[in-house]
Amino acid sequence: MKNPLNKRIFREIKDEAGKYLVIFLLMTAIIGIVSGYLIGDESLKTAYDESFKKYNVEDGNFELMTKADKSLISSIEDEKVKIYENFYIEEKTEKISSTVRFFKNRKQVNKVCLWDGELPKYETEVAIDRLYAKNNELEIGDTLRIKNKSLKITGIVALSDYSALYRNNTDFMFDGVKFGVAIVTEDGFESLPQNHLHYSYSWKYNNPPADPLGKKAIDMGNDFMNSLSKKAVITNFIPRCSSNAINFAGEDMGGDRVMFITFLYLLIIIISFVFAVTTSNTIRKEANVIGTLRASGYKKSELICHYMAPSAIVLLVAAVVGNILGYTVLEKYISSAFLNSYSLTTYKTLINATAFIDTTVIPLIILLLINFIMLARVLSLSPLKFLRRDLKRHQRKKAFRLNTKIHILIRYRLRVFFQNIPNYITIFAGIFFASIIMVFGIMYSPLLENFEEKTVDSMLAPYQYVLKVPAETKTKDAEKYGAYELKTTGRDFVEEISVLGIHKNSKYFKTDIKDDGIIISSAYADKYSLKIGDKITLKESYEDKKYTFKINGIYEYPSTLAVFIDIDNFNKTFDFDKDYFTGYFSKEKIKDIDESLIASQITKDDLTKTSRQLEISMGNMMNLFICAGVGVFMLVIYLLAKIIIEKNTQSISMAKILGYNRREISKIYIHTTSIVTVVSLLLCMFITHKAIIAIWHAMMMEYSGWLPPEIPIITYVKVFILGVVTYAFVALILQRKANKIPMDEALKNVE
Amino acid sequence: MSYLELCNIKKSYGDGESKTEVLKGISCEIEKGSICVLLGASGSGKSTLLNIIGGIDNADSGYISIDGEKTADMNEKELTLYRRKHLGYIFQMYNLIPNLNIKENIEVGAYLSENPLDVDDILKTLGLYEHRHKLPNQLSGGQQQRTAIGRAIVKNPDILLCDEPTGALDYNTSKEILKLIEKINKKYGNTIIIVTHNDAIKNIADRVIKLRDGVIRKDYVNETKVPVSELEW
Ligand SMILES: Nc1ncnc2c1ncn2[C@@H]1O[C@H](COP(=O)(O)OP(=O)(O)OP(=O)(O)O)[C@@H](O)[C@H]1O
Ligand SMILES: [Mg+2]
Numbered sequence: 001m002k003n004p005l006n007k008r009i010f011r012e013i014k015d016e017a018g019k020y021l022v023i024f025l026l027m028t029a030i031i032g033i034v035s036g037y038l039i040g041d042e043s044l045k046t047a048y049d050e051s052f053k054k055y056n057v058e059d060g061n062f063e064l065m066t067k068a069d070k071s072l073i074s075s076i077e078d079e080k081v082k083i084y085e086n087f088y089i090e091e092k093t094e095k096i097s098s099t100v101r102f103f104k105n106r107k108q109v110n111k112v113c114l115w116d117g118e119l120p121k122y123e124t125e126v127a128i129d130r131l132y133a134k135n136n137e138l139e140i141g142d143t144l145r146i147k148n149k150s151l152k153i154t155g156i157v158a159l160s161d162y163s164a165l166y167r168n169n170t171d172f173m174f175d176g177v178k179f180g181v182a183i184v185t186e187d188g189f190e191s192l193p194q195n196h197l198h199y200s201y202s203w204k205y206n207n208p209p210a211d212p213l214g215k216k217a218i219d220m221g222n223d224f225m226n227s228l229s230k231k232a233v234i235t236n237f238i239p240r241c242s243s244n245a246i247n248f249a250g251e252d253m254g255g256d257r258v259m260f261i262t263f264l265y266l267l268i269i270i271i272s273f274v275f276a277v278t279t280s281n282t283i284r285k286e287a288n289v290i291g292t293l294r295a296s297g298y299k300k301s302e303l304i305c306h307y308m309a310p311s312a313i314v315l316l317v318a319a320v321v322g323n324i325l326g327y328t329v330l331e332k333y334i335s336s337a338f339l340n341s342y343s344l345t346t347y348k349t350l351i352n353a354t355a356f357i358d359t360t361v362i363p364l365i366i367l368l369l370i371n372f373i374m375l376a377r378v379l380s381l382s383p384l385k386f387l388r389r390d391l392k393r394h395q396r397k398k399a400f401r402l403n404t405k406i407h408i409l410i411r412y413r414l415r416v417f418f419q420n421i422p423n424y425i426t427i428f429a430g431i432f433f434a435s436i437i438m439v440f441g442i443m444y445s446p447l448l449e450n451f452e453e454k455t456v457d458s459m460l461a462p463y464q465y466v467l468k469v470p471a472e473t474k475t476k477d478a479e480k481y482g483a484y485e486l487k488t489t490g491r492d493f494v495e496e497i498s499v500l501g502i503h504k505n506s507k508y509f510k511t512d513i514k515d516d517g518i519i520i521s522s523a524y525a526d527k528y529s530l531k532i533g534d535k536i537t538l539k540e541s542y543e544d545k546k547y548t549f550k551i552n553g554i555y556e557y558p559s560t561l562a563v564f565i566d567i568d569n570f571n572k573t574f575d576f577d578k579d580y581f582t583g584y585f586s587k588e589k590i591k592d593i594d595e596s597l598i599a600s601q602i603t604k605d606d607l608t609k610t611s612r613q614l615e616i617s618m619g620n621m622m623n624l625f626i627c628a629g630v631g632v633f634m635l636v637i638y639l640l641a642k643i644i645i646e647k648n649t650q651s652i653s654m655a656k657i658l659g660y661n662r663r664e665i666s667k668i669y670i671h672t673t674s675i676v677t678v679v680s681l682l683l684c685m686f687i688t689h690k691a692i693i694a695i696w697h698a699m700m701m702e703y704s705g706w707l708p709p710e711i712p713i714i715t716y717v718k719v720f721i722l723g724v725v726t727y728a729f730v731a732l733i734l735q736r737k738a739n740k741i742p743m744d745e746a747l748k749n750v751e
Numbered sequence: 752m753s754y755l756e757l758c759n760i761k762k763s764y765g766d767g768e769s770k771t772e773v774l775k776g777i778s779c780e781i782e783k784g785s786i787c788v789l790l791g792a793s794g795s796g797k798s799t800l801l802n803i804i805g806g807i808d809n810a811d812s813g814y815i816s817i818d819g820e821k822t823a824d825m826n827e828k829e830l831t832l833y834r835r836k837h838l839g840y841i842f843q844m845y846n847l848i849p850n851l852n853i854k855e856n857i858e859v860g861a862y863l864s865e866n867p868l869d870v871d872d873i874l875k876t877l878g879l880y881e882h883r884h885k886l887p888n889q890l891s892g893g894q895q896q897r898t899a900i901g902r903a904i905v906k907n908p909d910i911l912l913c914d915e916p917t918g919a920l921d922y923n924t925s926k927e928i929l930k931l932i933e934k935i936n937k938k939y940g941n942t943i944i945i946v947t948h949n950d951a952i953k954n955i956a957d958r959v960i961k962l963r964d965g966v967i968r969k970d971y972v973n974e975t976k977v978p979v980s981e982l983e984w
Contacts, residue, residue: 293859294807298835299828
């Protein structure tokens with residue numbers, strides 16, 4: 001015989017449809033988003049990882065001053081590599097302010113992935129990168145205009161060696177807006193202005209290293225570069241292991257996994273407690289029934305299962321629906337976040353067992369475990385206690401006294417408060433969690449904007465040039481500087497630190513640097529919590545040589561992790577010539593240096609790329625955060641405050657009979673909750689601030705670079721107001737619920 | 752050998768000065784298939800004794816043996832199984848499950864037994880057949896109590912324990928309930944223990960036990976048993 005109690009489970013769910021629906025929707029949304037993220041992330045990552053083989057991605061590329069002839073090629077190929085021509089022409093586009101790098105169709109190495117349309121067949125046709133097309137609103141059939149030429153777009157492609165659109169490998173950030181790659185036919189290539197032709201070659205090792213990013217790969221790259229430099233004049237050399245264009249996307253993917261999963265689990269824990277508290281309330285209501293059932297021989301385990309079933313069923317259904325949504329709609333949504341940042345190859349949505357375990361199995365286990373522990377505790381009381389409705393574990397000796405001078409309504413309120421402390425604790429936890437999510441959602445965009453503003457304000461110079469080789473200029477106020485890249489030590493996560501050599505009495509860097517001292521940027525100090533007097537140890541990128549510096553000062557420079565040292569000290573430290581320098585700071589555009597000698601110009605766009613990319617890739621996710629926060633907030637407060645009303649149905653009814661009016665009743669039962677909510681909210685603003693800073697710090701440690709977590713007060717004001725408004729809405733519902741309690745309730749169920 | 756045997760049951764609550772001895776050594780034996788009425792003033796320890804017999808409360812000393820099995824030797828799990836197999840409980844409060852209908856409430860009892868009685872039969876015997884699809888709060892107190900009886904007897908328990916089964920009911924309804932209990936006893940031959948403070952009810956018993964101040968004051972076989980229909984108070 002099937003347990004007839006089972007019939008109750010669905011009635012219970014139906015009777016509490018509102019509660020279960022809200023929890024269901026919230027859980028479905030969260031599980032959907034997280035599984036969508038994990039699935040999308042994993043599918044793209046798999047496609048990305050497979051793309052190396054599928055599209056035969058190079059082991060590196062180099063650029064020569066002049067075209068290599070046959071004998072040079074074969075001489076280079078003696079180094080156990082195979083060389084492929086991969087020439088390109090870079091042109092500025094007209095109408096759109098951008099630069100496009102044109103390649104011939106690649107048939108052997110770095111093959112082209114076609115997203116849409118077809119590859120160009122005629123001289124006047126072009127296939128352009130998907131991300132570049134999207135960012136510049138170009139579609140198949142549109143024309144791409146460059147100097148003296150229009151090209152008809154026939155296809156949308158991804159180049160496997162440009163998954164992150166880095167124009168120069170040394171660029172601070174990739175840029176899919178102002179830089180794009182494109183494929184033209186052989187004839188088309190010939191017809192482009194040849195003065196911007198780059199003799200770029202790709203190579204593949206005959207025996208590639210097992211780990212393409214490992215030490216061996218780095219050594220092989222260095223060896224190859226050394227032997228190559230003896231044979232030809234190289235103007236650019238990028239082994240795959242240090243190519244940002246190839247590796248950056250792969251490194252970024254999977255980065256937010258932990259954040260998403262933590263977010264999910266925190267939410268599940270809150271929901272589990274909400275379930276546990278509401279179920280305990282049901283058990284309290286049904287104490288005598290439970291006592292009777294236990295007395296007639298129902299087992300404890302049967303009752304635990306019975307009371308756990310509704311929440312488990314709701315979560316299970318939510319998990320199923322969430323997973324379905326995850327695999328369909330949300331996976332697309334999440335993937336598009338990645339596809340908005342990276343120019344990835346086509347991919348297939350993969351069934352992901354880990355995602356299922358992370359988003360479905362573990363949450364179910366958490367929920368069941370928390371509920372089991374809570375229920376087992378309550379239900380282990382003897383049947384007799386249930387029959388007597390005496391569910392307190394520890395008998396309170398006496399009702400504690402309250403000073404009789406306190407107004408009776410306030411005393412009454414205090415009693416309600418003390419009676420419901422567990423509910424209020426859960427409310428507090430819920431509000432805390434919800435405000436973290438809301439603050440995160442709300443602070444995100446302003447934080448990025450603020451960062452951009454500050455970065456622009458604190459730029460060292462309006463114009464900053466990086467030269468390929470030292471060259472002189474007569475531009476007024478132009479000032480030489482040196483730049484070098486070192487890597488951090490001491491942590492698994494290694495990132496680059498720019499070391500800038502600055503002239504004494506610099507017009508651009510307005511602090512004196514001691515001859516042998518260093519000053520670090522505020523970004524560096526904030527990220528690594530460094531103070532004046534601390535020592536830092538940095539190392540060479542590809543060698544083990546280490547440098548230790550003592551910090552003499554911190555310079556307000558929020559955009560880059562940088563170390564500033566005196567230029568003479570700089571050249572000495574890194575073994576450069578006495579007069580060596582890397583580039584110029586300048587107040588005006590430098591016009592008297594040949595463009596071919598300029599490697600790049602650092603503009604404010606370069607410095608704010610981190611924030612712009614974060615805005616693009618995470619910005620639309622933030623609205624989800626705000627909604628989830630409001631959802632959790634409402635749910636927790638509503639369910640727990642409802643219990644308080646339900647628990648006191650009798651007393652409210654009695655109070656009505658005694659002649660208390662609605663206002664007095666809501667003063668006692670609802671205002672207490674209101675006060676707790678508002679106080680919790682206020683308190684949470686402070687704790688949340690601390691928590692967010694800590695979370696942000698932990699998060700940033702996994703990223704290169706630094707965005708200072710400066711959260712304006714207004715963010716908290718907004719969250720507070722959002723909280724109060726949300727609560728007002730809940731209070732209204734509670735008020736109606738209290739008003740609806742009939743007076744005969746007190747007389748009906750004598751307990 | 753008697754079916755139910757109580758041997759020197761003692762029970763007290765509290766300790767130190769506030770210690771009160773509720774049962775001060777109760778011994779008696781009850782025959783299988785008999786109706787036993789347990790009488791006593793309020794606070795005399797009737798419910799306490801019944802709960803000890805039913806295994807939902809423990810005696811401080813002494814033991815109970817039912818059909819040769821001593822409940823004092825059982826752990827909580829075994830006790831639950833024991834109750835499940837052998838006992839039916841009826842309380843003064845009906846304690847029905849509010850969102851199950853009458854038939855389902857009785858099925859809740861049937862589920863516990865390996866060979867339960869037919870639920871429809873019981874519904875008819877109890878006169879609840881036409882109400883079987885109603886929810887408890889749509890029935891009168893008497894009808895609810897009958898449902899509770901149905902839930903207890905459907906598993907055909909060896910012993911039916913009733914704690915003030917008519918306590919909340921009026922004269923006529925009380926009689927109806929007692930008639931039912933009598934009918935069940937005749938039909939299925941269960942041993943029935945009824946706790947009451949209504950002296951008149953003793954007349955329907957095979958056996959009467961009177962408690963006062965935690966000890967048995969009277970314990971006799973009722974030679975002048977009358978059917979419930981002739982009972983008046
Ligand atoms: N959990 C308890 N803690 C302390 N004393 C208790 C407890 N349960 C019962 N008592 C005391 O034991 C005594 C007997 O209680 P019991 O419920 O058995 O009486 P009763 O005969 O069933 O009374 P009534 O006819 O009123 O139901 C009472 O004096 C009561 O105060
Ligand atoms: Mg009693």
